[in-house]
Amino acid sequence: MSQAVEASLALxxxxxxxxxxxxxxxxxxxxxxxxxxVYIERFGNARAFVVKGIPDPYFNAVRGLxxxxxxxxxxxxxxxxxxxxxxxxxxxxxxxxxVLLKLAERGYYQSGFxxxxxxxxxxxxxxxxxxxxxxxxxxxxNEFNHFGEIYAKAFQMPEFLAPAVTKxxxxxxxxxxxxxFLATDHNVPAAVAVLSVQ
Numbered sequence: 001m002s003q004a005v006e007a008s009l010a011l012x013x014x015x016x017x018x019x020x021x022x023x024x025x026x027x028x029x030x031x032x033x034x035x036x037x038v039y040i041e042r043f044g045n046a047r048a049f050v051v052k053g054i055p056d057p058y059f060n061a062v063r064g065l066x067x068x069x070x071x072x073x074x075x076x077x078x079x080x081x082x083x084x085x086x087x088x089x090x091x092x093x094x095x096x097x098x099v100l101l102k103l104a105e106r107g108y109y110q111s112g113f114x115x116x117x118x119x120x121x122x123x124x125x126x127x128x129x130x131x132x133x134x135x136x137x138x139x140x141x142n143e144f145n146h147f148g149e150i151y152a153k154a155f156q157m158p159e160f161l162a163p164a165v166t167k168x169x170x171x172x173x174x175x176x177x178x179x180x181f182l183a184t185d186h187n188v189p190a191a192v193a194v195l196s197v198q
Contacts, residue, residue: 044069061088067096139180146189
């Protein structure tokens with residue numbers, strides 16, 4: 001397999017992540033009363049996400065911005081100003097330099113990286129290694145408290161956020177395409193994983 005990633009494949013990976021965020025945040029927005037104050041707006045190819053109840057930059061970000069959307073940039077910024085939320089742009093590395101220039105003119109600059117891992121489903125997967133005592137299985141409804149606890153610890157979040165993480169994931173468990181997994185080590189909850197199938 002070539003080490004270089006073609007732009008078309010990178011766009012598919014980027015689109016898959018944007019669609020996953022859209023599905024997650026749409027589910028949160030649709031809860032009675034919109035308790036997390038989720039707002040989603042489309043600006044051409046770009047999706048702007050605001051989650052006032054969760055001030056995480058991952059959720060309060062613009063995704064899918066292309067050179068076709070340069071004329072909508074001020075509208076996007078006005079959307080975030082209206083909601084009084086900081087705006088972050090998630091820009092793939094192959095974006096047109098004109099987009100980066102327009103963002104720089106408005107005071108934006110590269111401040112970090114976000115990696116997306118992928119594997120083409122083009123053949124047999126390598127055999128899983130067996131490790132005595134470790135079991136990975138779909139999570140049961142009554143185990144969701146483990147999700148928030150493990151997730152908060154893994155991302156070094158304050159412990160008091162664990163119940164909110166549990167709640168914001170539990171509501172997706174029965175939504176089409178969402179799957180939650182629990183790994184145990186000798187029957188002790190050790191890790192969690194989420195799979196969103198599109």
